[in-house]
Amino acid sequence: MAYTNLRVHLIWSTKDRKPLIADEFQEDLYAYIGGILRKRKHVLLAAGGIADHIHLLVGMHPTQTIADCVRDLKSNSSVWVHEHFPKLKMFQWQTKYGAFSVSESSVDSVMAYIANQKEHHKKLTFQEEFLAILRKHGIQFDPRYVFE
Template structure:
């Protein structure tokens, strides 16, 4: 086969350190655009970026040119550095150490994108920790609770 072809959609989830509610309505649209721009610059084309006060979701088409680990390292490092320039109240901003990254079948792209767009309403009913546990369960991920949160 002379070509290398790939089409892998991924859903990335990570929170602020200690789930501090620092992603307020003032910074949300700017942050979500910035996260999408980082992904695009790494050829991981964003489909939907969103989240709520203490976490973000990124749905993107993963490039075959970058590892998952390197993608997350760059997204978190660059965005953390950027947000700290947006005012004193963000000067202590940090992301959690870990992250979740999950494959999404092409037929579920629209459903996943809608889920990400609806985060504000979704979190009127469910906290981030509970949401994340449900996602881990739906993907049948084994995890130790004491290592998931920081």
């Protein structure tokens, strides 16, 4: 038996950062994503974002990799959007994503950060926010390729 506490802050945007995540279905999208996670033995601890991107705080089960989890979330949630909102046939997620480990002592502050996305983005764009998070976590990157 493994004893784990794997908390991961996941972030990604819509393709080309198009503002396609409407307030009218945002909470339903998060609930659907929570269901995908539960089926894979993960736990959705927090979800938030604005029209062009999403933040998730996930309690990961050790049997699935982060890459596989994100792939499943993106593909299944895209299908859900297309089925429930036919006018959004152009809806896609960007290819890249960010995944950041979160210590148990930081869970509350990350949850508050995710809950405060609408207010936060009155001051910063998604691009500015994402680059700041990469820097905060000491991740090396070439800004020319971050948002492909």
